[in-house]
Amino acid sequence: AQSVAQPEDQVNVAEGNPLTVKCTYSVSGNPYLFWYVQYPNRGLQFLLKYITGDNLVKGSYGFEAEFNKSQTSFHLKKPSALVSDSALYFCAVRAPTGGYNKLIFGAGTRLAVHP
C-alpha cells in the first residue's frame, strides 16, 4: 500500500539557521511528490513538487526539496529559517493508480522557528 511518513511531529529551529523537515514514502512506480504548507487558520498552500528530472527542486518562499530514490525520501529544506516559516507542513505523494490526481498525505510536521 502507498504511504507517506513524516517521522517528526515537531521541528524546532532558531531563526537564521538551516531547517530540514523529513519525509519518506512508499509507493510502487515513479512517485509524484509534493510539499504543502498550512499557516494558522488557513487552507493548504502548494510549496513545490517533484515529478521527474533534477533531484533538487525549488519552490515558493525559498524552500527546496531533495528527492532521493535510493532512500525513498523527499526532505524539505531551507538554508535560513524565518519566524514567518512557522507553520504545519505536509508531504504528499500522488497515488500512482486510479488517476484523478488523488494525493496521499503524511501526518504533518509542525515547524517552530524561534527568534
Next chain:
Amino acid sequence: DVKVTQSSRYLVKRTGEKVFLECVQDMDHENMFWYRQDPGLGLRLIYFSYDVKMKEKGDIPEGYSVSREKKERFSLILESASTNQTSMYLCASPPHRQGSGEQYFGPGTRLTVT
C-alpha cells in the same frame, strides 16, 4: 487566480443533525475532493468527484455522502452528525483531471459536533 471557497469557516452542530458543507471552485475544474484533517493523522480523503453527478469513495467515506449537481459545486453531507466527526474539513480541486497532482485548497471548515 484559482479560488476554492467553502461556505463556513466554523460550524457547531448537535449530534444527529444533518450537516451540509459546501465547496465552490471558479475555474471549471473537473475534479473536486473532500478531506478531513485531524492532528497526527494528516489529511484523509473522504470522497471525490471527477465530473457532475460522478463520485467515488475515498479512504473514510463512512457516515458521509456527497452531491455534485453542478460542476462548480461539491457538497459534503453528514447524514447524522456524530461527535467523532468533529474535525477540520478541507475541499480541494486540481487544475487537471490527469495532471501532475497539484491541488488548490479551500480555507477549511472547522466543524464541532456536540
